[in-house]
Amino acid sequence: MTANEFQIHLQKGLKDGLSVSFKLIKTIIPFYIVVDIINHTQTANYIGSIFSPIMSIFGLTGKMSLALISGYTVNLYAAIAALMPLYPNWREVTIVGLMSGISHNLIIEGAVLHKTGINAFFTVVLRIAVSFAAGIILNLLFRVVYG
Amino acid sequence: MDSTLFVHAVEGSLRLSIKLILIIVPLMVAYEFLENSKIFKKTLDFLYIFIKPLGFSKQASISMLTGIFLGIAYGSGILISQSEQNKLSKLDVVLTAVFLSMCHAVIEDTLVFVAIGGNGFYILGTRIIIAGIMTYAFYRYFKYKTKDNPV
Structure with a gap:
């Protein structure tokens, strides 16, 4: 690799890193603030108790439903921003990471895939179903391996 | 407040x-x-061995691998142009969409969750395995269907 190539890759890497960071901050700051504030109100307990039976099959707390919903409709950064004020442990971070990794930004990405001639409704339903299945499987695996 | x-x-x-x-x-x-290293290109060639049994053609695997690593926007950009040029079979398009819809931009996605304390091995491994199983299921289904009723 020549010095010139090195410089080009270094610049592109920095540019990509900063552009990802910028996208991330734009989403994280508003979501984090909203979720952190909700979290200190009675509403959080209400949301938590409604979703707690469903979320327990993924090994998550009821309040973490906010992170999954943010991820499904917006993107991964929104999921992270909504998750962090809840002080998750590494297992919860991993499960939310897997579930929202499979299924995120459904509205926009559904539209992109639609252009290839694939039904958007089909991919959305498929991704949500697979993400639920993945969450259940990984939670079971964690219970077997780590107790 | x-x-x-x-x-x-x-x-x-x-x-x-x-x-x-x-x-x-x-x-x-x-x-x-x-x-941009030689190792990366060799890795792509190596990964094709695993993608082949899922029913993809070599042509489709290019957009697949791009999508897996760089994200659906890049991957589907190539995918859309290839499907418009009729370079890909209908089966290729369906299988690529199924796989990529669940498994794309895995590097960036995994890194951001590792950054906040998640386990990257579980996130990446589970995601690839599940997407692979689903794609194979679709491949078998469509292969069976097109045998009776060729497209």
Whole structure:
């Protein structure tokens, strides 16, 4: 690799890193603030108790439903921003990471895939179903391996 | 509303943002170098061995691998242009869409969750395995269907 190539890759890497960071901050700051504030109100307990039976099959707390919903409709950064004020442990971070990794930004990405001639409704339903299945499987695996 | 609550929230969001920038920028620089190295191209050739049994053609695997690593926007960009040029069979398009809809931009996605304390091995491994199983299921289904009723 020549010095010139090195410089080009270094610049592109920095540019990509900063552009990802910028996208991330734009989403994280508003979501984090909203979720952190909700979290200190009675509403959080209400949301938590409604979703707690469903979320327990993924090994998550009821309040973490906010992170999954943010991820499904917006993107991964929104999921992270909504998750962090809840002080998750590494297992919860991993499960939310897997579930929202499979299924995120459904509205926009559904539209992109639609252009290839694939039904958007089909991919959305498929991704949500697979993400639920993945969450259940990984939670079971964690219970077997780590107790 | 209590103003200390708001200050606390803003402070937390800024702290998280700074932490993520400090982790993500160096990782993306490292990835940029890796992506342009000879090892990366060899890795792609190696990965094709695993993709082949799922029913993809060599042509489709190019957009697949692009999508897996770089994200659906790049991957489907190539995919859309290839499907418009009729370079891909209908089966290729369906299988690529199924796989990529569940498994794309895995490097970036995994890194951001590792940055906040997740286990990257479980996130990446489970995601690839599940997407592979689903794609294979679709491949078998469509192969069976087109045998009776050729497209």
